[in-house]
Each structure stands twice: as structure tokens, then as C-alpha cells.
Amino acid sequence: MRGGDGSEVIYALRNNDTLANSILDELAKAGQNIRGVYQRKSTVNPNKDYYFMQRNTGDTESITIEYGFLDSTKDDVAQIKNNWQKYAEAAVQGILNYIKGGTIEEGIYIVKQGDSLYSIANKYNTTVNDIKRLNNLSSNELSIGQRLKIPVISNNDNYYLVKKGDTLYSIARNNNITVLELKRLNNLTSNEIYEGQKLIIKPSSNIDIDTYTVQVGDTLYSIAKKYGISVDELKKANNITNNLLSVNQKLIIPKTKRIYIVQNGDTLYKIANQNNTTVQKIKELNNLTNDLLMLGQELFL
Numbered sequence: 001m002r003g004g005d006g007s008e009v010i011y012a013l014r015n016n017d018t019l020a021n022s023i024l025d026e027l028a029k030a031g032q033n034i035r036g037v038y039q040r041k042s043t044v045n046p047n048k049d050y051y052f053m054q055r056n057t058g059d060t061e062s063i064t065i066e067y068g069f070l071d072s073t074k075d076d077v078a079q080i081k082n083n084w085q086k087y088a089e090a091a092v093q094g095i096l097n098y099i100k101g102g103t104i105e106e107g108i109y110i111v112k113q114g115d116s117l118y119s120i121a122n123k124y125n126t127t128v129n130d131i132k133r134l135n136n137l138s139s140n141e142l143s144i145g146q147r148l149k150i151p152v153i154s155n156n157d158n159y160y161l162v163k164k165g166d167t168l169y170s171i172a173r174n175n176n177i178t179v180l181e182l183k184r185l186n187n188l189t190s191n192e193i194y195e196g197q198k199l200i201i202k203p204s205s206n207i208d209i210d211t212y213t214v215q216v217g218d219t220l221y222s223i224a225k226k227y228g229i230s231v232d233e234l235k236k237a238n239n240i241t242n243n244l245l246s247v248n249q250k251l252i253i254p255k256t257k258r259i260y261i262v263q264n265g266d267t268l269y270k271i272a273n274q275n276n277t278t279v280q281k282i283k284e285l286n287n288l289t290n291d292l293l294m295l296g297q298e299l300f301l
Contacts, residue, residue: 004035004069004072005035005069005072005073005074005075005076006032006033006034006068007022007027007032007034007035007067007068007087008034008035008036008038009023009024009037009055009063009064009065009066010037010039010040010051010064010065011037011039011054011061011062012039012049012054012060013039013047013048013049013054015038015062018061018062018064019061019095022095023063023065023090023094024036024037024094024124025097026090026093026094026097027090027091027094029084030083030086030089030090031079031083032067032083032087032090033068033075033076033079039054042055049266051064051244057282061240064222065091067080067084068080072286075262083114096211096288098136102233108179109147109150110146110147110268111142111143111144111147111148112144113144115142116140117131117132118144120148120150121163125164126150126161127161127197127198128140131148131149131150135149137149147209149174159198159199159200159201159237160175160199161197161198162193162194162195162198162199163195163199164195166193166195167191167193168182168183168188168191168193171193171201175201176236176238177201177202178190178230178232178233180232181230181232181233181236182199182201185199185201211251211252211253212227212250212251212253212260213248213249213250213251214245214246214247214249214251215247216247218245219243219245220235220240223253229253231243234253234285235266237251238251238252260298260300261296262294262295262298264292264295267291267293268282268291271301279301297298
């Protein structure tokens, strides 16, 4: 057939049209014009399929997808040229829908012409380093058709991807957090950040709440020091905009688990003393049954 326009799917005489229609539905969603699904019998033997793709493939779900017509007098040529990848993905989705109602595998990206690690990372709100680490890549080189695992962030509200022109101050201000807390959450020792960097802006599932009743002589500084937090953290937790306190005022004390990497010469007593806590609390928090530590061990504080 010549001079047509739109997509059609041919299926074997031995099959029904369910798979063909599933694919055609997805092509329609992708924006292609739809002609329909059909079977075609051999002119020599009407009990056999006309097309060898259906005739010679045994007991299978054999289909032929015609995405469009190159001699179309309408818009097929431009659509195929501009949208071929979208149509191919639609066909895959149609097959998956037919098999088990699934979706194209999450977290997998197929490299296309013109892709770079940076463009892919930006597309999926992750970083180049995270993609390289997940795929064991030692360089930034990619090949067309390469399958990449994409890091999936379970809760995007907990992360921020640094954009051009960002500063720690602007990120902290826009996310209702202090620069000090932002640096602590991300183990930053300076204010330098880079475009594409992924920053934690909220601790996930690690906030415990305690309360404190203000006593005579208390200040925000003395209370913050007592609990090993900053004045800014204390003010933020209680929506305080100034440094004034009143006796018997109830304050929320945020307790954030921090990770400490054991260094050479460390002991539980030394770590506890430096972090305003106790050996027993560290052991309980980390399920330790003795006082032995290993170099490089991660401890919750």
C-alpha cells in the first residue's frame, strides 16, 4: 500500500488483536496518527499469513509495526523523522502492557545520540558522579544504545541539585534551613559548591524531638550549647525570630543523628566527650556490645 498516512499493526492469523491494539494505543498516546490493526492472508493459501514475518515464526505472538509511510502526502515523514524514538518506546510500552500491565523499567536510560553524562544527570535530577558510581564508569564516555542505571531519589524533597548562580546562602534561605545546618548535613568544610552537585536539604527519618522548659538565667546560647546544637537550629525549631526567652517557656530541642567516621586514636570516650554525649548513648544508638572501634567505622551520634 502506498500513499497512506499513520501507523498500523499487522498480526498473525493464529493470534487475536489484543497485543496489536495495545501497541497501537500507545502509539496514539505518543501522538502518531492511527490507521488500525489487521491480518492479511496469503493469496496462494488463505490458511496461511501473507507476510513471512507471521507465516514463518511458528506459535508466537508475531507482529509487524508500520510506524508510517515514507510517501505520505500528510505528516508521516516529519513525524517519523522527529519522533522515531518516542514511537519505538511506545511500542515497547504496548508490549509490556500486554504482558503484565508493567511499565518501562524504572531507573534505566538508553543513551541516545548527543547525550552526555551531564545532560542525562540534569534530566533525572541527579549528578554525574552518582551515575558513574552506580554504573562503575571510569570515564565520561558514552556509546549510543548503552544502558545506564539512573539513581532514583526516594524523596526528592530531601535533596537539591545545585544550579548555576546558587550559593549556600540562597539554597539555605529558599529551603528554610541555615547555612550551618546545610554544611553539616553535607559534610562541607567550605562554602564552595558546584553546578550539578546534589545537596541534602532535609535529614531523612532521623529527627527526634525533645523539649526543654526555660529556667531563670537561661539564654538561647546556653541551651543550644547544653544540647550540642546551634542557636540557629534552636530558633528555627521553635520559630523564634529574636533572642528573647521567658521563664517556663517550652522549647523544642531538635536532635539530629550525625555520622562520625572513626579516626586513628579514637575511643568511644574521646568521641563522646568531643560531641557532648556519652559512651552509653553512642553504644545504644549504634547497637554496640563492646567498646572496640575500627578505623573508618561510621558511628551515629
